[in-house]
Amino acid sequence: MNHFKPDITQMVSPFLLLYIVHATQIGEGILSFERHIARIAGYDAWISIILTGVLTTFVVVIIWRIVGEEQADFMTIHQFIFGNLFGKLLTFIFSLYLFAISMTVLVSYIEIIQIWFFPDMSIYFFMFILVMLILYISLGGFRIVVGFAFFSVFVTGFLAIFKYKAFTDGHFNNLLPVFNTPPKDIILAMEPMSFSLLGIELILIYAPFIHRFQSGLKWAVSSNIFTTIVYFFSAIAIFMYYNEQHIQFISWPTLQLWKVINFPIIERFEYVGISLHMIAIIATSCLYFWASMQCFHRITTFTFRKISIFCALIGISSIFFIHNFLIIEKITLTLSRVGMVLLFGYIPLLYVCHKIASGVKKKHANK
Amino acid sequence: MRTNNIWLILLCCLVLTGCVKTKILDDVELIMTYGFDWDPATEKYKGIAVAPVYGRSEQAELGENIRYTGEAKTLQEINSFIQTEAPFQVEVGNILAILFSEDLVTNGVEEIIHAINEAPDIGRDINVAITQGDTETLLKTEYKMELTLSRFIEKLIENNSKSNIPKMNLHQFNYRLIGDGMDPFLPILEQSETSIDIAALGMMKDDKLVHRIPYEQFFIFKLLYQDCEDHTYEFEWEEKSETIAISSIRSTRSIHWKSKNEVVIKADIIGTLTESKKEGVKTFAKKKELEQAVSKKLKEESKQLIQTFQELEIDPLMVGASAKSKFRDWNRKEWESQYPEITITPDISFELDLSNIVQ
Known part of the structure; x- marks a missing residue:
């Protein structure tokens, strides 16, 4: 295996995984x-949050197994298992998905800005500014990206405090009786929930950038648990504040809660x-x-800088095509499906393939 | 040189971001109260917006108001109609109260409420009320008051929500309007000779006004509806032909389900005897007698009120929502047909803890 090993000046310490994972998920x-x-x-959906949290924790452990002692990243593993060409193709598809998420997050944030703040604002221009900012941070290297993620955790933590209003004004009755939903629905609700917990798949990309990667498992797992708790707390607050019929009329329950x-x-x-919230979005x-660009960079011969600028331009132009709320909703839904398959289908499959492939190659090496 | 150009472009970006509509507080028409009437002839809503006029001189004693009216089928259209009368940009971001006329509420208010909900710049902690008669006449009359009209209405409703009527803001109204097993209610404002006062509480079935309870029943309703603090209750002791006032009332309310058709609404009240007209309560026996008399009276009054609710098939006490959280097989249709028949028993116990400062 041909390992990718970044310079020590680009690496971050493993405890920062706590912030990185949390920032990607929220x-x-x-x-x-x-x-x-x-x-x-x-309103039994809070059970789905816990179940999804548990499942994603397993996925984190699996990711640690896949990456292994050698700190191989996604591209190396793909090429190791599926060979050069097919491996690169898979990585390419994966990085397209990452890129799509990166842009969808921005576009859906711009949608909120447009509705709430500036209805007559030019969205193209705002997108341009945001993408430029993201490009600037990404070009600064992984450490800068992590720095920003570190910062954003405090902002979202601060914002979470302001759900207190739901606990003072809400009705706990809304949550009762517990387990009144068929178990099938609770399982099905894990699909939209897993979109909210997406972000752990990025570990596969930035694994080589974590110093003493193996010792980071506990940080990544606790980060995942922390995110689950934040979502759980948030859902309980919102469920107390709105009743089951009311919540379906509201696009952004949290924002309407803050209105009071x-x-x-x-x-x-x-x-x-x-x-x-813009800080969390960014x-x-x-x-x-960054992860998407890293993938593109690793499978091609272009420099990180060149490919980033090129993709940023594509990203800006994407707003010309996804500018209405129905398209955004549709894309988000599709991406959540893809993410779910990726987390709970593809990554475990990759682990099995990796086991088989390394077993076979070891056997051949011994002969 | 090349980097300089990039900086120049970025600088341009920063300058260009100012190209959205500015909203400077002095240059907007800040609407603080919105009233809605229903015009049956044209089938349109008539909106009356009240904006304060902040004095050009600092010595302005009386709060002055400026009113705009617009007629249209949607809220946004009313806004732009109002714009034709206002010199500045009309902004609805700081609305304190929304008023509906009686006619409109009798016809159903759901459509206009949804229109209000859809506007992102309207808050949720807004007082909602019904006006007796037309909103237009109530809002267009000139009153002599220190506060501006909008602030007056806001303070009137807000302070009464602490002592006399339960709090009901736009969010809570929506919650009850849309949710299962509950019905909303709103305070009714009435125009008196020189001012505005709260005349009654209007009980609604879905989005229509069906019943009103007068001031005398406010206390009973609040007792059955939520925990309350700092109330005053005037008790007429008929057997002894005395009138006693009890104040600083604190109560806790809870719902207990005996079976699917039987529910007890329990309210424990603690109060201070403040006005007993020299009579006083000096012995334990007298205290107990008084307590029991008060409990009995309150129980009777509550029973009557609950019965009215059941006859009208309205559920402002949120008994349905409580049933929903209690019974697994609850469903809306079944509940609605059952509701008039179930037995709702008020269980009110009263305890006197302190007396006044006169022996």
Whole structure:
């Protein structure tokens, strides 16, 4: 195997996985996931959150097994298992998916900005600014990207406090009786939920960049658990605040919850909330963008810089095609399906293939 | 040289981002109260917007208001109609109260409420109320008050929500309007000679006004509806022909289900005897007698109120929602047919803890 080994100046310490994983997982989804899961599983959907959290934790462990002691990344593994050409093709598809998520997150955030703040704003221009920012951060290298992710965790943590209003004004009755939804629906609700917990697949890309990668498992797992707790807490708050019929009328339950909060200097908190959320959006998008560019860079002979600028241009132009809310909803839905298959289907499959392939190659090496 | 050019482009970007509509507080028409009437002839909503006029001089004693009216079928169209009368950009971001006329609420308010919900710049912590008669006449009358009209209505409803009526903002109204097993209610504002007061609570079935309860029943309703704090209750002790006032009332309310058709709404009240007209309560026996008399009276009054609700098939006490959380096989249709028949028993216990400052 031909290993990719980044320079030590590009590496980050393993405890930062706590922030990286959390920042990738929490993005635009936290504003609206309650509606999606409640549509399928009603107000027992919080069980789906826990189940998804447990399953994703297993996936994290599997990822650690795949990467192994050699700290091989996704591209190396693909080429090792499927050979040069087919491996590259798979990586290419995977990086397209990462790139799509990176841009969808931005576009759906711009949608919120457009609805709430500036209805007459030029979305093309705003997209241009955001993509430029992301390009700038990504070109700074992995450490800069992680720095931003580190920062964003504090912002989302701060924003999570403002769900307190739901606990003071809400009705706990909404959550009762527990287990009144058929188990099938609870399982089905894991699909939209897994979109919210997506982000752990990126570990496969940035694995070589983590110093002493094997010792990072505990950080990644605790980060995943932490994210699950944040989602769980958020869902309970929203479920208490809205009843089952009401929530289906609301596009972004969290933002509407913030509408009720006011301080002497701020009439409506959602304006602060949306603005601060931009940092979380940029961190998520940036990590995905960086990972996608890393994939493209590793399978081609172009430099990281060249491919990034090229893809940024494609990203900006994507807004000309995805500019209406129905398309955004559709793309998000499709990506959530793909993500679900990737997490719970492809990665375990990859693990099995990896086991078989390394077993076979070892046998041949011994002969 | 090349890097310089890039910086120049980026600088241009920063300058160009200012190309959206600016909203400077002094240059917008900040609408603070919105009233809606229904015009049956044209089948249109008539919107009356009240904006404060912040004085050009600092010494302005009275709050002045400016009113705009617009008529259209949708909220946004009313807004743009109002714009034709206003010198500045009309902004609805700081609305404090939304009023509906009685006619409109009798016809159903769901359509306009959904229109309000769809506007992203309207908050949710807004007071909603019904006006007796037309909203237009109520809002267009000039009152002599220190506050602006919008602030007056806001403070009126807000302060009464603490003591007399349960709080009902736009979010809570929506919650009850859309949810299963509950019905909303709204305070009814009435125009008095010189001012505005809260006349009654309007109980709604779905989105239509069907019943109103007068001031005398506010306390009973609030007792059955939620935990309350700091209330005053005037008790007429008929057997002794005395009138006693109890204040600083604190109560806790809970719902207990005996079976699927039997429910007890329990309210425990603790209060202070403040006005007893020299009579006083000096012995334990008297105290107990008084407590029991009050409990009995309250129980009777509650029973009556609940019966009215059941006859009208409205559920402002959210008994249905409680049943939903209690019974697994709850469904809306079945509940709605059962609701008038189930027995709802109020169980009210009263306890006197302190007396007044006169022996």
